[in-house]
Amino acid sequence: MADILFYITAAFTVFCAFGVVFNRNTVNAALCLLLSLMGVAVLFALLNAYLLAVLLVLVYAGAVVALFLFIVMLLDTQGGHNRPFKIISLVASFGGLTLLLCGVSAIVTRGQLTAHGAPAVSAPVGSVLKSYAELLFTTYLLPVEIMGFLLLIAMLGVIVLCKKFEGLEDVK
């Protein structure tokens, strides 16, 4: 049952990811990204990481894609119709895709990913909220603090970036 769900979700996620790449309309691309992220969230739930699935939906669907849609609404001045792809860039990007896939598939197919014999499916550690809390407040306490500082810096940076700079000479 879980396997069938995995394959269906995987196909859906990949299909929506191709939708992000090939959709001419930027708003449709953002919505395809949303669907693809939903597929990844289902995969997280299949991997017993329920908290991460919920967080992915909250952070990405709630914040990131909404922000993208806002910016598209602000900036997309071409009415959503972009120029068609050039043949040369299509060929070059496909070459890049093939090279990357060859490299990674060599690792995936030949690498000994499950080195410890059978996969340890005994204890679903990722499903318990307590285990996250224990790690976050003991081993990873310093990274949590740094992350809070990073968010503060990011907020200040965004405020500075959104200011209107007067007196700068134009580039072009």
Place this chain on the structure above:
Amino acid sequence: MIAGLNAYIALSALLFAIGFFGVLLRKNTLVIYMCLELMLVASTLALVAFSRFNGTMDGNVFVFFILTVAAAEVAVGLAIIVALFRRRQTVQVDELDSLKH
């Protein structure tokens, strides 16, 4: 056929490659940024799969941090794109070629 670790890693690699393809192919800065997000999510999928099949928590906690950084990164990146649009009135990368000449 059991969906084991290799299936998850292969899916993650495929998603990453699709995101890379989009970064190379598209000319709109916003779509390029969406494809970058797709690559980031693909890498988190690999981390969660490794964490699940090895019975440890560290990958999951790492994904936790990645989600935080991704939220901050999107905010800053989109602010940069908006600032760029204010000065140059375009978001197409082939028109942003000041460094080329």
